[in-house]
Amino acid sequence: MERSISANMGKGCLNHNERKFIAKNVDPERTGDNIVYCNEDIKEAYHKLFDEALAEYNARQKRNDRKIKDYYEKIASGKQEKTFYEVIFQIGDCHNSNAKTRDGKIAAEILDEFMKGFQKRNPNLYVFSAHLHMDEATPHLHIDFIPFIETDGKRGLSKRVSLKSALGAQGFYGGTRSDTEWNQWTYSEKCKIAEIMAEYGIEWEHKGNHEKHLSVLEYEKKMRAQEVKQLEEKIDDKEYELRVMERRISDYSEGEIELSNLTRKLNEGKEYQLEEPQTLMSAKTYYTKFALPVVNLLKETAKKLAAEYYRAVSDYRNLGIENRELKSEIARLREDIKFFKIEREEMRKEINVFRRLQSILGRGEIRRIFETYKERKRSEYHR
DSSP states (O other), X not given: OEEOEEEEEOOOOHHHHTTSSOOTTOOGGGGGGXXXXXXXXXXXXXXXXXXHHHHHHHHHOSSGGGOOSOHHHHHHHOSSOOSOEEEEEEESOTTTSOTTSHHHXXXXXXXXXXXXXXXXXXXXXXXXXXXXXXXXXXXXXXXEEEEEEEOOOSSSOSEEEOHHHHHHHTTOOOOSTTSOHHHHHHHHHHHHHHHHHHHTTOEEOOTTOTTHHHHHHHHHHHHHHHHHHHHHHHHHHHHHHHHHHHXXXXXXXXXXXXXXXXXXXXXXXXXXXXXXXXXXXOHHHHIIIIIHHHHHHHHHHHHHHHHHHHHHHHHHHHHHHHHHHHHXXXXXXXXXXXXXXXXXXXXXXXXXXXXXXXXXXXXHHHHHHHHHHHHHXXXXXXX
């Protein structure tokens, strides 16, 4: 059995999703079969996500006209981002997965399992509304989310709305016009649905794609390439941290020179030397006028030196530990990259083998082999 998978950007009509009004294509007698996963007020979701970052941002502004009163209203009135995005997932169509049939109910079970892992797979997409509709022709899933990214906050809010950056943080980087972050991400989610479908003995039908069995291998290869790219970027960041830390450590060497200069100053500086007592000056006068100020100055200097010394020693030790940890982490990351490159090469070999088999046996024979395999898996599943 084969079923198509669709993933489309929805209009985001929350009232329709919540069934605050009943459209013509909705059967109100089956509305009770719908599943509501979450249904949070979007403005409350914005407060939960961004209020802390907004307060930090406003506190840094010296001019009132640069402060943001309401982040939701700012996004709503702007043109760069939408306040939220919606994606609609569906398996099959009204002919082979009608909501009233057993196949439709299986499609709903698959979408239900898929939805339960959605938020964990997508940490940068905050889901505030999600509904599985069973009261239309075909079961389908509406997922409404706020895409966000966390930054250092040097420019703007430390947490802000951004679809492109949110998907980028999850490993999806735009390529050609047809290979956008959105397309890469939806394809990844469709692959997850296909995994669950396989457990039910259902194969993903790639409409218009003659090499449908090959596409998953190609996708996995592409994902490994993205993971390698992310790891390489992480190594660059860690190496930059290491260079900064090494500069800080070298600063302590310069500090030793300064300490040596201070020692010389203590030995030779006039303010730290006792003058010869004047003729007929009493010991008490000499002590009060000359000795005591120098002693007090030496005490204060000694206290400051001791405090600075212990702080410097502590910092130096901590820097040494951090330095070693960074070097270890960079070494681990390099090993991960090596592993992913090997895995990607293995996938490339698998793809080439598949293509050779297809050229030798023909698509018809390859299809027959897959059908035999699927039939065996279906039999195992229904035992």
